[in-house]
Amino acid sequence: MRKALVAGNWKMNGTINDVKELTSKIGLAERTDVDIMVAPSFVHMHSVGEILSGTNILLAGQDCSEFDQGAFTGETCADMLSDLGCTHVIVGHSERRQFFGDDNKRVANKARKAEIEGLCPIVCVGETLEERDSGRTIEVIERQLCAVFKMIQNKFIIAYEPVWAIGTGKSATPEMAQEVHQNIRQYSTVHSHLNGSDLRILYGGSVKPDNADELFSMPDIDGGLIGGASLDSESFLKICCSAAKLIN
Numbered sequence: 001m002r003k004a005l006v007a008g009n010w011k012m013n014g015t016i017n018d019v020k021e022l023t024s025k026i027g028l029a030e031r032t033d034v035d036i037m038v039a040p041s042f043v044h045m046h047s048v049g050e051i052l053s054g055t056n057i058l059l060a061g062q063d064c065s066e067f068d069q070g071a072f073t074g075e076t077c078a079d080m081l082s083d084l085g086c087t088h089v090i091v092g093h094s095e096r097r098q099f100f101g102d103d104n105k106r107v108a109n110k111a112r113k114a115e116i117e118g119l120c121p122i123v124c125v126g127e128t129l130e131e132r133d134s135g136r137t138i139e140v141i142e143r144q145l146c147a148v149f150k151m152i153q154n155k156f157i158i159a160y161e162p163v164w165a166i167g168t169g170k171s172a173t174p175e176m177a178q179e180v181h182q183n184i185r186q187y188s189t190v191h192s193h194l195n196g197s198d199l200r201i202l203y204g205g206s207v208k209p210d211n212a213d214e215l216f217s218m219p220d221i222d223g224g225l226i227g228g229a230s231l232d233s234e235s236f237l238k239i240c241c242s243a244a245k246l247i248n
């Protein structure tokens with residue numbers, strides 16, 4: 001059985017006070033029927049971790065270095081994240097791929113470093129609008145996944161985030177997302193040592209309280225990776241309720 005998971009990717013947002021307030025509100029959610037996770041910026045991680053200690057809300061990094069500790073100015077490595085209480089780390093987010101040059105190989109290296117440090121990677125995959133329009137969605141996603149399968153030994157989480165749906169208010173339809181999720185499951189079974197039906201696959205891209213129900217009612221969607229709506233505790237917790245109600 002795949003348990004529902006809703007993760008908030010806070011990206012580069014908020015003052016320390018904003019983030020503490022948001023964390024305190026989310027920390028009040030005492031749910032066992034859905035895994036709830038937040039990914040604050042690195043500078044806020046310690047404070048967020050302190051507020052969440054003693055709760056069952058999980059902590060994730062938004063990225064990690066492909067290198068181990070050393071002279072890499074500005075980088076944050078996986079063991080630093082695990083030292084701060086993170087259990088998961090997002091790698092390959094499309095914003096990293098688009099603005100910071102993270103290609104498939106680097107994303108796979110990051111996922112491997114995370115795995116070595118005992119963190120579960122959340123590997124983001126997804127196509128641009130141009131790739132979708134030219135019928136290359138599945139091909140692009142399979143290439144993104146293939147690179148990671150070569151490097152990773154254990155189970156990891158996949159987040160399907162169509163680039164054109166991120167921060168645009170234009171979510172994929174439930175049917176579009178389901179088609180890709182189903183494909184990812186099949187591809188994983190055939191082309192990796194993992195059993196696709198055990199993999200948790202999240203959908204991300206303009207998930208809001210008013211479209212969460214229809215997305216989460218799809219059989220291969222196991223939860224969401226939430227950007228904008230995760231910065232509002234009420235919206236985020238509503239999305240968590242939808243996941244608990246419709247998945248599992």
Ligand code: 13P
Nearest residue numbers: 009166167205206227228
């Ligand atoms: P939005 O929910 O703001 O579209 O962002 C999705 C996302 O990028 C989560 O990682």
